[in-house]
Amino acid sequence: MDSPDQTATEFLLLGFSGKSEQEEVVFGMFLGMCMVTISGNLLIILAISCDPHLHTPMYYFLANLSSVDICFSSVTVPKALVNHVLGSKSASHPECMAQMYFLFIFGNMDGFLLSVMTYDRYVAICHPLHYTMMMRLRLCVLLVAIPWVITNLHVLLHILLMVRLTFCSHNAVHHFFCDPYLVLKLSCSDTFINDVAAFTEGPLIFLTPFICIVASYAYIYTKVLKMPSAHGIRKALSTHRSHLTVVYLFYGAILGVYMQPSSSYSLQDTVASIIFTVVTPMVNPFIYSMRNRDIKGALRKKPVIKD
Structure with missing residues (x-):
């Protein structure tokens, strides 16, 4: 039996349960969801890339979101599937650090892209006559590139703080991936600096896109309510239901997990x-x-074969 002061070189990802029947069900569920995630998001990317009518700022941001979603899901699910196939629950220390690094990056990028897409809708509704001038290609590229820089610097800070820690023999993580907060609790080093960074700089990066989304929609609904016709109001609101659903799922789940004591x-x-x-x-x-006629039309189009 390991001594308490022995340094751990790997973590045990316990998953959901120790019952083989339940693990088989979870494996099948995760495999199916992984395949649907990759194929569905690839279809969105291909539809936007192949249809010139979709080469607009809104669909440029949507294609980036689909790319990030593929990567985000691929950070956690494949490792869980491989561990199940191999009958292993272990993840080496470098593997765990790398998983947390990319989990942070793609998770934060999801939030920033949702914020950027909300800003795009704000400009389209509140400043329709200046939309083309305001949402130029250079600005669209910057709105994607700058969040990548911010998230990489943000994640690098937390991972460097995590790498300096020592983890003792108690290395069981009650999750199917290396959750940063659960891993941090396993350290036998002083985690004061990590905790300070997690509760100061971390929420700042996470909540900034959320606040931008709330502010943008506040302006949007203020503009919509001033529209004279009920038809115009319904049409404007219908274009945002899909985006609001995604925002609600993403931020609702994260706030439920990380905005409370660990x-x-x-x-x-x-x-x-x-x-x-x-x-x-x-x-x-x-x-x-499902609620976007342009995407559905692009997916139904057949390739034209020229002689």
Whole structure:
């Protein structure tokens, strides 16, 4: 038996339960969701890339969101599937750090892209006559590139703080991936600096896009309510239901998990983690395509073969 002061070189991802029947069900569910996530988001990307009518700022941001969703889901699910196939629950220290690094990056990018897409809708409704001039290609590229820089710097800070810690022999993580907060609790080093960064700089990066989304929609609804016709109001609101659904799923799940004391982490938090790491990337293509005539039209188009 390991001594308490022995340094751990790997973590045990306990998943959901130790019962083989339940693990088989979870494996099948995760495999199916992973395939749907990749295929659905790839279809969105291909539809936007191949249809010139969709080469607009809104669909440029949507294509970026689909790309990030594929990566976001691929950070956690494949590792869980491989561990199940191999009959192993272990993840080495470098593997765990790398998983947390990319989990942070793609998770934060999801939030920033949702914020950017909301800003795009704000400009389209509140400043329709200046939309083309305001949402130029250079600005669209910057609105995607700047969040990538911010998230990488943000994640690098937290991972460097995490790497300096020592983890003792108690290395069991009650999750199917290396959750940063659960891993931090396993350290036998002083985590004061990590905690300060997590509760100061962390929420700042996370909540900034959320506040921008709320502010943008406040302006949008103020503008919509001033419209003279009920038809115009319904048409304007209908274009935002899909985006609001995604925002609600993503931020609702994250706020339910990470905006509370880590000591109260429970099964409900694990379910919420599944929602924002697995379910949301899977349903995004359906939410956006089912209520979007342009996407549905692009997906139905047949390639034209020239002689």
